[in-house]
Amino acid sequence: MSVKIIDSIMGSGKTTWAINKMNTASPSQKFVYITPFLDEVQRIKREVNSRTMIEPNSRNGEGTKLRSFKELIASGFDVVSTHALFKSADDELIGAIEEGNYTLILDEVMGVIDRVDIGKSDINALTTSGLIRVDENDQRVHWIDSGYDSGRFNDIKLLADSDNLYKFKNLFVWTFPPQVFSAFKETYVMTYLFDAQIQRCYFDLFGIDYQKFMILDNRLVNYNRSLENREAVFKLINIYDGPLNSIGEERFALSTNRLKTYSPKVISRIKNNLNNYLRNIKGAKGGDILWTTLKDKQRALSGAGFSRSYVEWNIRATNDYADRSVLAFIYNRFINPYEKVFFETPPRNITVDDDLLAVSDLLQWIWRSRVRNGQPIDLFLPSARMRNLLLSWANYEI
Template sequence: MSNINVIDSIMGSGKTQYAIQRMNEASDLERFIYITPFLDEVQRIKDNVKGRTFKEPDNRNNEGTKLRSLKDLIARGEDIASTHALFRTADDEVIELLTDAGYTLILDEVMSCVEPVNVRASDIRKLERAGDIEISNNRVTWTGDPNDDSRYLDIRLTAQAGNLFYYRSKFLVWSFPPDVFKAFDDVFVMTYLFDGQIQKYYFDMHGFDFELHSVKTSGDRYVLTPYDKTSENRQELYRLIDIHQSKLNDIGKRKNALSVTYLSKRSSDIDFLKQVRNNLRSFFETHTQVKRDEVYYSTLKEIEKTIQPKGYKEPRRKKGAEKQPPKVVIPHNARATNLYGDKRAMAYIFNRYMNQDIKVFFQDNGVSISDDTYAVGELLQWIYRSRIRNGEPVELYLPSSRMRKLLKDWAEYQL
């Protein structure tokens, strides 16, 4: 079993710098796989780790796939830097290659280890009747054409990897193979508020033991210390956030207001959408007096374009242009990117809850989850994309009364 270390340290505390330092000082006999959400962070590792050459998987091989390239690099014992998206496709062959190969995994930010698969119950029954899948003890096995490339291709590939589960007779749940983590000598997961994250519940479900650490600076070095949330100076960060208070918050008074369910139900409510659009414009134009290039906001994807206020609409991407205008609308789960470090005003038109199917999946497997810790962790990661990461103050429109309370509770160490 791997030694799993979770570096649960507040944003900006030096997690990535610690990882770079560790890799720079490691023995030549140690091999690393560094997994990060974004390609620009892959390049950062390639540029900053000295004395070893990190290779990035590509599709220049007989199979034309990055997964094949990843396997070839592991077989050759190369140091590897890649993205979450590729690592999530790991299969039995990857596990076999990693076992006893002496690799250390460094995971920059948690992975989505469990996700619902978007397939209708009628399609599941159709696949079962056609003999394409068999379901035993909730595990889905692909029994049809092993090379099927129909619209069920993603179902086939996931089932063939042994990572697909039929759950509560109505939906499929993809689960990352736990044997991947077991195949490494050491695993380092770098994140913040791990106690509220899906990967923590995944580790609990599969019985993984892990040690919690924080990162501190000691002179010009980064060192691991025992996890202690009271040393995080949360109030210092909270004071940099000017949380908007006015009648613009009335749209989020109810505890469940602005959740996925709530926004989905009101996605065709013209008056409601107009109100949100007017609120956004009022916040950016009147209350904060900022220009389009200084803001970002997030909400449910289905209503992103509908609520774009005049003067703050998403700019058109200029095909072939060397420099693109900065985005205004970003994903509500944005993390681990530095692309918005000059933004000073943000609006989070969202009330975060864990996906209900995933929540039930964990609960039915005996794992307790905290919706509140999960929500505030996602919000903090989102806020930290702004210039607050440079110690500069920001202005935040957070109309959900629940999310405002959770942020305050976090600052007071109640979460």
């Protein structure tokens, strides 16, 4: 089975297409629709009217939404839920999906790998005590002590027994079970710039075949990025060009590491520049503003009149800020180092595109504003690297 990637620019109608597909499909075709946000769950329940999309709940013997999810699938219902719950998929849920005629529609890529909360000394203890074995070829962690029933490492045992745990340097890394995608009769992933996403690296890692499509005039067509009309979006973005950008001229300026290690004097300068742009140059009120930075620095950079206008830089799939017109993106996005090295280290040798990922996240964040309604916005983007990447995207260079 080949996963169908709907790699289509924001505003091209991906969700509308998905709703229409579910509304016009045969009653015998069952759907699981997975979205990042609860608000979108309610939208799907409301707008898919040819069938009843049911949201898992905790009103069951185990008191968990996962149990409800399994029971709904076993009973043949159409299900709508969130990324957070779907990431809990286990062998029982996978088996139930395999037995049904289910199509998966995944709204936006999801977190498919994660660092496991365990220290280096505990990893060494597991190894030396003979509880685990690490495969020399792919570094997959196998639990080999069949007599281990329960204890402080029970969560590690569960991950290892499901074949979703890898040792990487001095870390354990969890991966979403790839067999989930083969359990469905059809799978659609709706996103933009899929080649930039960690889920693309994950598909390559596990040999999950995929084909790319896009939405054009409400139809699914073969992917062709020259048809995206990027220039129509870019012409709505008025990017600030002036002395306040001087703080971001270096390649790594305003990156996670730099923001965490800047002196109080530099942080104060960044805050003053942000305040100057929003309050003095643009004269914006709180209700006009949307700004972001590394979450750890939100409080340090917040100022009077815009402290409540902060939205995290990785937000997706929400329309709650579609009236905002003055934006500030105080961040220089690079992939988490452990993710990059995990995929690029032999024997995996899977290339991660740091630049495309950065512009992908920037565009998704910008799209939360009124630009989604075809209205112009003003943008303070002090990182020279991020400005150049946005321009390269607009010119179809990346």
